[in-house]
Amino acid sequence: MKNKKNDQSKKTMTKAYLLTLFLIFFLPNIKIYSQLIIQDSLKVIAEKQLKEVVIHGTKKPTLEAKSDKFIFNVENSSLVDGNNVLNVLEQTPLLNVDETSGINIMGFQKAAVYINSRKSVLTGKDLLDYLKNMPADNIVKIEIITTPSAKYDATDGGVINLILKRLETDGWKGSISLTNKQKRMNSTSKSGYLNYHKNKFSQSTTLYIGKDNTLVYDYNINKMYSDNSKQIIDSEKNTKDFHLGGTTALDYELNEKNLIGGVFELHYAKENNHIFNDNYTILNDNTENNKYLSNNNNDEIGKMVSGNLFYKLNEERTEKSLDLNFDWTYYSINKNNVLNTYLSENQNQWTYANLIKTEETKNNYAFKIDYAQPIAKTGYNLEIGSKINFLAIKNPYIFNNWNGNQFIIDLATTNKFNYNENINAIYFNINKQYLNKINLKLGLRIENTNTNTLQESDQINNNHNYTNWLPYVNLNYKINTKNNLTISYKKSILRPFPNEMNPFINYININNLSVGNTYLKVEDTENYKLTYIYKKAYSFISYYQKTSNFINNSIYQEGSTFITKPINLNGFMHEYYLGINVSQALFKNKINLNISTGVSVFDNSEIEKQNNIKLNGGDFYRLKLSFNYKDILKTSLNLDAYLSFVSPSNYANFTINDPSYRTAFNLNKKFEKQNIKIKINVNDPFNIYKWRTTFYSPIGAFGTNKQRDFRGISVSITKQFGNNKSKDTEKTESEKGRIETGQSTK
Numbered sequence: 001m002k003n004k005k006n007d008q009s010k011k012t013m014t015k016a017y018l019l020t021l022f023l024i025f026f027l028p029n030i031k032i033y034s035q036l037i038i039q040d041s042l043k044v045i046a047e048k049q050l051k052e053v054v055i056h057g058t059k060k061p062t063l064e065a066k067s068d069k070f071i072f073n074v075e076n077s078s079l080v081d082g083n084n085v086l087n088v089l090e091q092t093p094l095l096n097v098d099e100t101s102g103i104n105i106m107g108f109q110k111a112a113v114y115i116n117s118r119k120s121v122l123t124g125k126d127l128l129d130y131l132k133n134m135p136a137d138n139i140v141k142i143e144i145i146t147t148p149s150a151k152y153d154a155t156d157g158g159v160i161n162l163i164l165k166r167l168e169t170d171g172w173k174g175s176i177s178l179t180n181k182q183k184r185m186n187s188t189s190k191s192g193y194l195n196y197h198k199n200k201f202s203q204s205t206t207l208y209i210g211k212d213n214t215l216v217y218d219y220n221i222n223k224m225y226s227d228n229s230k231q232i233i234d235s236e237k238n239t240k241d242f243h244l245g246g247t248t249a250l251d252y253e254l255n256e257k258n259l260i261g262g263v264f265e266l267h268y269a270k271e272n273n274h275i276f277n278d279n280y281t282i283l284n285d286n287t288e289n290n291k292y293l294s295n296n297n298n299d300e301i302g303k304m305v306s307g308n309l310f311y312k313l314n315e316e317r318t319e320k321s322l323d324l325n326f327d328w329t330y331y332s333i334n335k336n337n338v339l340n341t342y343l344s345e346n347q348n349q350w351t352y353a354n355l356i357k358t359e360e361t362k363n364n365y366a367f368k369i370d371y372a373q374p375i376a377k378t379g380y381n382l383e384i385g386s387k388i389n390f391l392a393i394k395n396p397y398i399f400n401n402w403n404g405n406q407f408i409i410d411l412a413t414t415n416k417f418n419y420n421e422n423i424n425a426i427y428f429n430i431n432k433q434y435l436n437k438i439n440l441k442l443g444l445r446i447e448n449t450n451t452n453t454l455q456e457s458d459q460i461n462n463n464h465n466y467t468n469w470l471p472y473v474n475l476n477y478k479i480n481t482k483n484n485l486t487i488s489y490k491k492s493i494l495r496p497f498p499n500e501m502n503p504f505i506n507y508i509n510i511n512n513l514s515v516g517n518t519y520l521k522v523e524d525t526e527n528y529k530l531t532y533i534y535k536k537a538y539s540f541i542s543y544y545q546k547t548s549n550f551i552n553n554s555i556y557q558e559g560s561t562f563i564t565k566p567i568n569l570n571g572f573m574h575e576y577y578l579g580i581n582v583s584q585a586l587f588k589n590k591i592n593l594n595i596s597t598g599v600s601v602f603d604n605s606e607i608e609k610q611n612n613i614k615l616n617g618g619d620f621y622r623l624k625l626s627f628n629y630k631d632i633l634k635t636s637l638n639l640d641a642y643l644s645f646v647s648p649s650n651y652a653n654f655t656i657n658d659p660s661y662r663t664a665f666n667l668n669k670k671f672e673k674q675n676i677k678i679k680i681n682v683n684d685p686f687n688i689y690k691w692r693t694t695f696y697s698p699i700g701a702f703g704t705n706k707q708r709d710f711r712g713i714s715v716s717i718t719k720q721f722g723n724n725k726s727k728d729t730e731k732t733e734s735e736k737g738r739i740e741t742g743q744s745t746k
Contacts (some may be wrong), residue, residue: 026574038190062592062628063093063583064070067439067476067486067531068149070094070581072142075165078640078668080139081679082179082716084189085162086131091642091664093581093596093624094144095160098691102128105146105158106541106579106598109527110494112153114161116249118263118308119153121329121364122496126302133243133269135191135208137177137718138164146541147488147529150427150443150472151370151383157525164204165250167197169605173722183683183712185213185238195722200253209244217707222555222562224700225614227284233509234278243269245304259312267304273297277509290560292351294341294509302333319381323370331362339507340402352510353402360395375430383429383443393419397504413505416456419498424448429472438477443472447493453501453518462518468493471709484533492527496520496551501568514564521549521568541579541598546572550607554650555697562702571606573652592628597621604650612698613653620649620656640666657692657703662710675720 063070072092074080079088090097095111096104102124105111113120113127122130143161145152152159169174174194181187186461189210196203215238222231245268251261273296306329313322340353370385395417400407424447431441448467454460473489502516529543549568556563579598586593601621607613623645630638646660663686670680689710694703 013049062585062626063537063581063594063596065533065536065581067478067484068145068147068474068535070144070146070539072144073134073140074142075140077402078638078666078677078679080136081668081677081718082177082189082191082714083136084132085134085136085139086128088136088139088142089131089160090662091624091626091644092142092144093583093594093626094146094579096622096646103160105144105160106543106577109146109543110155110492110525111158111160112156114159116164116263117161118327119156121304121327121331121423122363123305124499125331126331126540129269129302130267130304132239133208133210133245133267135177135189135193135206137175137191138193138206139196140165146531147472147474147490147527149383149429149441150445150470151385151429152445152446153387154425154447154468154470154493155495157490157494157527159339164206165193165195166202166204167195170198172196172724173720175718175720177716177718179612179714181712181714183709184215185709187212187214192727195518199711202249202252203248203250205246205248207246210242212239212241212243214241214709215240216709219705219707221703221705222700223703226699229284230282231511232278232280232282233512237275238274239271241271243267257313257315259314259663260674261310263306263308265304265306267302269300269302270300271300271302273300276408279509279511281495290511292343292510294339296337296339296507297510298335298337300333302331302336304329304331306330308694310605318373320373323368325366325368327364327368328367329364331364332360334359337507339509341510349401353407355400355402355407355505356505356507357398357400358395358504360393363392363692365390377476378432380430380432383427385427387423387425389421389423389425391419391421391498393417393498394427395419395502395504399505403478414457415504417502417504418452418454419501420452421498422450431474437477439474439476439478441472441474441476445470445472449495449522455503460518466522468522481652482535486531487526487527488531490527490529492525494523494525494551496522498564500551507574511560512562512564517566520566523568524548532652537583539581540583541577543575543577545575545577547574547575550652552654554611554653555695555699555702557699569607569652573607574603576603580614590630592630594624596624600649602650604652607652611653613696614701619647620651621645621647633671635669637667637669640664640668653696655694658690660690661688663688677716677718677720679716679718681714681716687711 049169062073064073070093074088079091086097089095092186092247094106103111103113113131120127120130139162141163142161143163145159145161148156148159160620172194174192176192177190179189187210189208189212191206191208193206215236218233218235218237220233220235224231245266247263247265249261249263251259253259275296277294277296279294280288283289306327308325308327311324313320315321332540335358337356337712338353340350342350366387366389368385368387370383372381372383374381397415397417399413401410425445427443427445429441431439433439446467446469449464451464453462459680470493471489472489475487477485500516501518501520503518504515506514508514525545527543527545529541532540550573551566551568553564554567556565577598577600579596582593582595584593585591598720602620623643625643627641628638632639642664644662646656648658649656662684664681664683665685666676666679689708691706691708694701694705
């Protein structure tokens with residue numbers, strides 16, 4: 001199978017670099033672009049006749065450092081053209097993104113994702129898949145809030161807020177992007193946005209459709225402590241994904257003080273996964289045993305409908321504000337998973353097979369109120385608010401066994417899992433400025449959570465009711481116009497994802513399966529942070545973070561079967577972090593350079609001792625470097641380069657074994673008269689990316705060498721049109737409908 005992989009990889013990567021890729025992509029769209037070029041030519045003539053005067057503002061740095069957050073300005077950047085949100089976040093300074101630990105800020109500070117200050121309803125793999133499908137063309141900037149106040153949810157240890165474009169005067173503006181990617185397999189996507197403003201009405205709409213095909217190779221080595229045997233799973237995963245969707249946000253100014261509006265979103269995804277496994281065991285004497293092959297075919301259809309209605313009152317004279325938000329979300333995912341096992345290359349001679357059907361539905365409703373005003377003439381400013389959230393999940397689980405002729409339902413295993421969650425929260429923040437230099441902000445959030453899980457067939461019921469008191473402190477000292485110092489403290493929690501509590505079986509092969517854990521506890525985190533900022537371009541961050549009841553996977557054995565299950569690790573995990581971030585414009589803004597680097601030192605000694613895990617303490621070093629060179633030799637060509645590095649490290653019971661490098665380069669050119677931008681992007685051109693990890697449990701070390709599908713080339717064509725400029729949505733950043741059905745990914 002390895003020779004087959006190598007031959008296939010050589011063939012596909014050779015095709016990736018052929019110029020025919022550009023022709024294949026461009027030719028079918030010549031008609032579309034010719035029409036758009038004619039329209040824009042007429043628009044240019046009209047604009048000249050109108051002699052419109054445009055006032056240009058001061059150019060913002062790419063990465064702005066502020067006392068409470070960092071702002072990554074990506075408007076007019078080639079990073080967002082024809083790209084998806086997940087790829088943009090992967091290249092955003094201070095962020096770490098991977099499918100194992102999810103999205104983190106700096107070291108391993110968990111982050112929630114917001115879009116125009118509205119929290120995403122999705123978590124875990126669902127969130128990553130959604131961000132991968134969402135186009136990035138309409139993003140103005142990315143806010144990275146490292147220490148969110150008590151106004152944010154208890155689970156928001158950090159916040160990533162994507163700010164979308166908004167028109168500032170009457171008119172309309174938009175773009176269409178077409179992208180073709182060639183990695184091991186070919187993928188295509190089309191997206192567009194349209195922003196409109198007329199008098200007191202504004203609307204922003206984004207639409208997208210695409211096909212994403214990936215091919216990933218995993219080589220798993222599971223080493224058993226008891227007999228020194230090794231279980232091998234040599235895996236090939238082929239994924240075909242089709243997705244389409246759209247979002248529209250609109251608002252209407254009743255008068256200068258009052259604003260109403262809403263956000264409506266539709267998303268559809270159809271995914272097929274085919275996983276081929278070569279399974280065998282290497283005994284202590286190096287002989288092979290228990291050799292068999294298996295196929296795992298998984299079909300998924302996901303649908304999401306969500307909406308938000310909001311009202312905002314803002315009195316500039318009295319500095320009073322009121323925000324009311326109501327959110328609702330319906331999300332469903334239907335899965336059919338067929339596993340078959342055989343002892344020879346003849347796939348019709350099954351030795352074992354099963355069919356698992358699930359039809360999960362989620363309904364979430366949330367109401368939130370936020371109010372702010374100064375306290376008389378004391379100089380204090382007060383924020384208070386409350387939030388109510390209801391989540392209901394139903395997940396029928398139908399298990400079928402193969403009897404030699406057909407699949408027969410197994411009533412003993414078939415079940416239905418119901419999850420209900422109600423969260424009630426209140427909070428306050430109070431802040432005051434002293435001597436025009438010192439700003440002190442104190443906050444407290446109180447959240448009561450009531451969860452209930454039920455397995456209908458055997459009537460197993462599990463209830464949790466708990467209340468969390470979550471203080472927040474932020475002390476900022478503005479030394480002078482160039483120097484700024486901030487000290488902060490925040491306590492946050494991380495609730496188990498509902499799917500982590502689902503006890504039903506998911507098969508990898510007949511000897512490896514995963515289950516949930518209905519008895520998981522809440523993860524608690526305390527974070528102490530010190531931030532120093534110089535000239536808004538240099539920042540130095542250090543923090544200490546301790547986490548208890550850390551949730552991560554563990555593996556145990558029943559007979560010849562290995563079972564992966566999330567558990568709470570006993571003991572505290574301690575992290576010490578030091579980071580430096582630099583953003584510089586050089587040679588009269590011709591070159592922009594962003595460097596984000598940091599090191600984390602972990603103390604896992606308590607977890608090792610109390611959980612019987614053989615693991616060493618370790619350091620984690622991360623480096624991100626992005627480079628932009630504009631108008632190379634006055635050719636209107638722009639070059640962007642990106643490099644990231646992650647060192648080997650130990651994190652609780654998880655280890656990154658090898659240094660990991662990621663590189664990307666893109667060359668782009670904008671044709672001003674036609675308002676067309678063409679971008680060619682190359683990922684991992686030197687083929688240096690690795691991802692080799694190990695999970696440790698009391699019974700053994702479970703290693704994975706993952707050959708991800710990163711290396712490749714893509715071509716994007718973006719056509720901009722319209723008669724107006726755009727700006728970010730500052731006036732609607734009112735925490736619109738932060739709804740939650742779970743937590744940020746891990």
